[in-house]
Amino acid sequence: MCTSILYSPKDNYFGRNLDYEIAYGQKVVITPRNYQLNYRHLPTQDTHYAMMGVSVVANDYPLYCDAINEKGLGIAGLNFTGPGKYFAVDESKKNVTSFELIPYLLSSCETIEDVKKLLSETNITDESFSKDLPVTTLHWLMGDKSGKSIVIESTKTGLHVYDNPVNTLTNNPVFPAQVETLANFASVSPAQPKNTLVPNADINLYSRGLGTHHLPGGTDSNSRFIKAAFVLAHAPKGNDEVENVTNFFHILHSVEQAKGTDEVADNVFEFTMYSDCMNLDKGILYFTTYDNNQINAVDMNNEDLDTSDLITYELFKDQAIKFEN
Numbered sequence: 342m343c344t345s346i347l348y349s350p351k352d353n354y355f356g357r358n359l360d361y362e363i364a365y366g367q368k369v370v371i372t373p374r375n376y377q378l379n380y381r382h383l384p385t386q387d388t389h390y391a392m393m394g395v396s397v398v399a400n401d402y403p404l405y406c407d408a409i410n411e412k413g414l415g416i417a418g419l420n421f422t423g424p425g426k427y428f429a430v431d432e433s434k435k436n437v438t439s440f441e442l443i444p445y446l447l448s449s450c451e452t453i454e455d456v457k458k459l460l461s462e463t464n465i466t467d468e469s470f471s472k473d474l475p476v477t478t479l480h481w482l483m484g485d486k487s488g489k490s491i492v493i494e495s496t497k498t499g500l501h502v503y504d505n506p507v508n509t510l511t512n513n514p515v516f517p518a519q520v521e522t523l524a525n526f527a528s529v530s531p532a533q534p535k536n537t538l539v540p541n542a543d544i545n546l547y548s549r550g551l552g553t554h555h556l557p558g559g560t561d562s563n564s565r566f567i568k569a570a571f572v573l574a575h576a577p578k579g580n581d582e583v584e585n586v587t588n589f590f591h592i593l594h595s596v597e598q599a600k601g602t603d604e605v606a607d608n609v610f611e612f613t614m615y616s617d618c619m620n621l622d623k624g625i626l627y628f629t630t631y632d633n634n635q636i637n638a639v640d641m642n643n644e645d646l647d648t649s650d651l652i653t654y655e656l657f658k659d660q661a662i663k664f665e666n
């Protein structure tokens with residue numbers, strides 16, 4: 342399972358938990374403006390917006406899991422097995438494979454309005470990158486500097502783009518059905534509840550936090566959707582970068598998966614491999630990983646973005662415990 346959010350206290354922060362059981366050797370990857378972007382069905386782009394995110398690099402191609410561009414547009418791909426469906430090439434549309442979608446959108450769009458326009462003439466095709474890296478069915482959360490986000494879903498009924506009122510995305514079911522379930526938890530609150538159950542009885546509110554008693558805590562995607570939407574909606578808005586990056590990771594870590602809690606096959610467990618937080622306004626990617634709680638960062642503006650080769654940084658690191666004695 343995965344969870345992605347857009348948090349906008351002042352600057353806008355976009356990112357995700359990547360929960361899975363298979364590591365693909367992801368790195369932090371910057372694609373500079375003059376890296377040649379090739380597509381299966383579209384013309385090569387010799388120059389485009391620079392982008393940065395978490396990616397697998399295969400045959401010198403950036404296979405992004407999530408990324409932002411230099412204009413402050415962010416995107417994350419999350420598993421969407423079941424409802425998700427890609428199509429054969431459609432000559433009346435711009436055809437883009439699912440693994441090209443992130444560079445395709447980030448290379449030329451500045452806002453989610455630009456994305457909506459481009460997607461209205463786009464078909465996502467069902468071709469794989471290679472035999473070893475087959476097609477994965479995803480849906481995507483995208484956010485920009487306006488503080489608004491959209492969800493992109495390609496299903497058997499076609500390509501859909503939904504405005505996202507809660508700036509949160511997890512996995513199944515389809516996004517409109519996910520949003521509908523929020524109603525079941527509408528009374529969840531950070532405040533202590535009023536006794537409307539048996540108003541005449543004197544009910545002892547025996548614990549703090551009883552307003553969240555019905556908040557789901559499971560690792561399933563609907564539970565994480567509700568919980569992340571709640572924690573995000575009530576997150577404080579800090580004044581400085583460190584405070585807001587810290588808040589961001591607390592929101593994501595409220596739905597992270599500890600090893601041993603989500604069994605996907607006999608004795609195989611999904612867990613939160615990494616969490617990232619990308620400042621859309623400043624072009625900085627912060628990250629933590631399962632084995633390293635330290636917040637690490639890469640600032641794309643500290644690189645020469647007018648170059649043509651991919652720039653990579655290690656993502657998975659060892660734990661760094663600071664002994665005090």
Ligand SMILES: C[C@H](CCC(=O)NCCS(=O)(=O)O)[C@H]1CC[C@H]2[C@@H]3[C@H](O)C[C@@H]4C[C@H](O)CC[C@]4(C)[C@H]3C[C@H](O)[C@]12C
Pocket residue numbers: 342343359360361365397404405406418419420421422440469470474475476477479512513
């Ligand atoms: C597994 C990841 C999604 C995590 C997630 O949503 N987990 C929930 C699992 S489930 O619902 O409970 O089954 C997805 C997100 C982005 C995906 C990667 C990106 O799409 C980039 C390439 C695309 C290639 O086609 C396959 C390898 C790959 C490198 C993908 C591997 C894998 O499918 C990733 C890493």
